[in-house]
Amino acid sequence: MDLDFEACYQATRSRDPRFDGWFIVGVRTTGIYCRPSCPSPVCPKPVNVTFYRSAAAAQLAGLRACKRCRPDAVPGSPEWNTRADVVGRAMRLIADGVVDREGVPGLARQLAVSFRHLHRLLVDVVGAPPLALARSQRAYQARLLVETTGMPFGDIAFAAGFASIRQFNDTLRAIFDATPSQLRAAMRRRGDPHPGGGLTLRLAVRPPYDPHGVVGWLAARALPGIEEYADGAYRRVLRLPGGPGTVTLRPAPDHVHATFRLASVADLGAAVARCRRLLDLDADPGSYLSVLATDPALAPLARAVPGLRLPGTVDGAETALRTVLGRHAQALAAALADPLPSPDGGLTHTFPAPAAIAAADLTLVAARARTVRELAQRLATGELRLDDGADQVAIRRALLAVPGLGPAQVEDLMLHAIGDPDAFPAADRELRSQAGARGLPADPAGLTRRADRWRPWRGYGGHLLWRARSAPSYRRSERAGHPRKPSGLTVSFRR
Structure with a gap:
């Protein structure tokens, strides 16, 4: 699969930051690779340029990173977060x-x-x-x-x-x-001191960015002891390969300030990747909002929130079990809590592992006990995997096989535990309420038929409706938002 040379060169010549991360610009005469928006005063001639899909490909070609534009310090390609193939x-x-x-x-x-x-x-x-x-x-x-550090x-x-x-x-x-x-x-x-008491980073985002939507969603559903929201920062416990850790995420319009406290510093890469997925920082809003805006009911909302993001997860198994447990999740988590070796403020314990839930007395959730136990058991044994490497078709099939999980709840799990951008939980009560308030069908079947117009971004369409309740005004968001992508300027791929 090759990048379209003319489209990439046009983006490079215009130094368009919206294409940062989509591709890498390699310059043979200087031996460096850059991001498309590199501020170098001279644009290289086409004959001297090669475009790459990744920094690793440019490095294999013998190129080094540009010191002026720091191509390693921009969001990655949003394609890798949405592709469901191998x-x-x-x-x-x-x-x-x-x-x-x-x-x-x-x-x-x-x-x-x-x-x-x-x-x-x-x-x-x-x-x-x-x-x-x-x-x-x-x-x-x-x-x-x-x-x-x-x-x-x-x-x-x-x-x-x-x-x-x-x-x-x-x-x-x-x-x-x-x-x-x-x-x-x-x-x-540069005067950038390394702070003590944790690893503090600036997580780059792809503009425009709505700093409130995802964090507000997460804060509204926070479990005490595992998550908290205070003073504009969302904090939570992370279950990582080297042991539990915590992260404090403080969004800003052009980045997210993240402070990690880890059991093993070797987990930093995994922690950063999971937080980027949680906040959907690599997404390209132009890709999905342009599709959603073709529906007259969603067009004003798309203009009001030009930096819309989809809430993700740092642990698919945790999110799935919490979704099925519903209002009982807090009590069960407290009863089966694994305490942190060192509490971090209000963060005191991790969410119980699937094996612990599968073996627990679930009388607290008697009406859902069988579903919770079956789901936890399959997650604990690896029969069901809800991680970034699992096949979405297989996941959907496995979830439907869990007793008590119907298609409506599976859609919710596919959206929030897996991050499938086209999953659409049309039966969600709040979603139907927001849809009805904007002239869309309020019944699950009718709303599902209408949402077919939004494919393959129905999940973003659903979250746009959820977000609409607290969306800023259109005029204010237009002033703060990123300019539209120039007409006709796209990055296309050809085999």
Whole structure:
């Protein structure tokens, strides 16, 4: 799959930031790769430019990252969050650190494909094999730790997944044209102190960005002890490979300020990837709002919230069990809580593991006991997987096989526990209420038929209706929003 050269070059020549992360600009004459919006005063000639689907592909071509535009510091391609095929699932698992933890064979095993088939798919579509993609991510995580903490470089090397300090030094020098000492010295010259008491980062977002919609959704559904919202910040417990941690997320119009407290700093990459998915930071609003705005009932709402995002999850199993438990989730979580080794303010425990719920006395939720126990048991044994690497068709089929889960609830789970952008829980009472208030059908069947116009973004359409209750005025959002994408300027792909 190749990028359309003319469309990419037009975006590069206009230095359009909306295409940052969609593709990488490689300049052969300088030996560097940039983001499309690089502020370099001279645009390279077309004959000297090659476009890549990923930074890893540019690095394989022998290019280093531009020091002016920092292509590693922009959101990733929104394509990898919405693609349900093997490539999309692989990219999400690599971002979560599976290659570092289990190697490429472990990645292939989770995707139920052979090593050779996975290698071929990623090279064909992304331009780089799994190891190169993991190496690129490892370098980015190492740079984050170098610039945002005071950790010794040896500790950073192993925390980021490098096999040796020499490999760590060589990789950063090859990709960023700077040693770890030089990167840290530059950070100090900029006056960016590393704060104590946690790892504090700025998570880049793709503008326009609605900083209130997702956080408001999460805050309204927060479980005490596991989540809290105070002073404009959403905080929650994270269950990570190296042990439990916490994160504080404070949204701003152009970034999210994130502070992590982790049991193992090696979990930083996975924690960042999961928080980006939770807040949908890599999404491209133009992709789905342009489709939703074709429905006259949704057009004013789409204009009012130009930075709409879809609430995600940091743990699909937790979200699924909480959804099925409903109002009983808080009591059950408190009864089966796993206390944090060190409480962080109001965050005191993790959500119970599926195995603990499957083995528990569920008299508290007698009406749903069988459904909760069956769901928890299948999650605990791995018969049902709700992670970034699972196949959505198989997930939907497995959820429908759980006693007590009907199509309406499965749609809710597919939307919030899996992040399927086309899932649509038309039976949701609040969704139907908002739909009826805007002249849309208020019955599930009629609303589902109307939502067919919104495919493949029905999930965003549903959240737009949920968001409408607290949406800002159209005029205020237009002033704060990002300008529209220039007419005719698109990035298309051809096989």
